[in-house]
Amino acid sequence: MSITSELFQELSHMPVYDAHTHIGADHLTARGLDDVLLYHMVISDLYSAGCPSGSRIPEYRTQDLAHARLEEAIPYVPLVQNTSCMWGVRLILRDLYGIDEPITRDNWREIDRAIAAKASPEWAREIFHRAGIVRGCTELWRGHDGRANDMFQYSLEWAFFTRCQWGQFDTSLLELEHAWGQEVPGAPLPVTLSPDDLSRLRPIRTLEDVDAAIAHYVERIPYGKVISAASHLSTDINYRRVSEDEMAGALKRRDRATPAERDIYANYIFEKHLEAVQSSGHDLLLQFSFGAEPLPYESGSKLRSESVFELAQIVARYPGIRFNIFLSSAHQNQALCTLARELPNLSLSGYWWHNFFPEIVRRVMSERLDMLSTAKQVGFFSDAYCVDWAYAKAIMVRAQLAQVLAQRVQQGQYDAQTALEIARQLFQDTPRNLLGMRQSEE
Secondary structure, three states, X not given: OXXXXXXXXXXXXXXXXXXXXXXXXXXXXXXXXXXXXXXXXXXXXXXHOOXXXXXXXXXXXOHHXXXXXXXXXXXXXXXXXOOHHHHHHHHHHHHHHOOOOOOOOOOHHHHHHHHHHHXXXXXXXXXXXXXXXXXXXXXXXXXXXXXXXXXXXXXXXXXXXXXXXXXXXXXXXXXXXXXXXXXXXXXXXXXXXXXXXXXXXXXXXXXXXXXXXXXXXXXXXXXXXXXXXXXXXOOOOOOOOOOHHHHHHXXXXXXXXXXXXXXXXXXXXXHHHHHHHHHOOOOOEEEEEEOEEEOOOOEEEOOOHHHHHHHHHHXXXXXXXXXXXXXXXXXXXXXXXXXXXXXXXXEEEOOOHHHOOHHHHHHHHHHHHHHOOHHHEEOXXXXXXXXXXXXXXXXXXXXXXXXXXXXXXXXXXXXXXXXXXXXXXXXXXXXXXXXXOOOOOO
């Protein structure tokens, strides 16, 4: 047996924490084939192959819609068998449902029924057990009535003050208005807003409104219920400090806002938010996805070099806040590693979105292992919307880490025992120490 195979076998039995998901307690497992084959990353594969629909399927879709989208997608499945996302689909179908044949027009309904028949909270816990996932972290609102508290801890994903949206220049204000209109944190705004979404927002017109809304937001962070807060840093924003006069003037131009006003809104709100969080006296890890920007349906990998050092200035300005980055741009991983080496309150997590492809995962792992303490890097998060995909991604990440560690054992950098200890730190110690993740009985 090769050293890679030996390490993979050991890693397969090693417990992991899943530090970031979007799994809802009300539908933990795949409800049918749609939750497996129409996971948003696979939709992008299918769309690239010619499937007419590139948009995400609504989370709470009807069965008729789910079946219509599956019917539309099935003809394109043979054209995406090469992708790593389809590797994940095959892992789920084979390992969890005993289905080893290709998905076709003739059998997809049978596969759909087989998946739906197993959906239950008990099956979700069995999948976590098979994946070796000790506990996950999901959005606070997705916890609903706490029925899955033994499986999850929670992250606040409520407002995205530094996220851009396609063709829109007042997103930061819309996000703040959304939170200002809620007494308790709810679901975040969707990436694509409809008129109905906008009509429910509490309007911000003045600088005093902005300050009141930020105070409202920070005061309602449920610090005892969440271990982190997750948001996004857009590379399209030029990060700098802006004055009250600049913000007041930009508010008057909201109806004709341009990228210049967008940057003023985002910077003013973001800095005020960070000031309030730092002065609150609470220790809350702030997580930010970084390196992906909107396209009409999903996003593309994009990160300006200047954004990395604009981030460095922000992190250095707020030493009382711990920042954690999910990177989606492999070419800037080395730069972020240099920042995390020198900024005590900055750490990195996993392999997000456009980085979650085996070749890129191995590159990111390799650079971080050579450059950065294991105390500064969280080894796994799935970003999954059902536990089935958390299972598949856990296997995929273990396979890549086994290869990266084996290469170092072969060149004499580590021995096998040291390699496994490093993996344990990435999978267990760092998420416990950085995020406060715990087994449910602790």
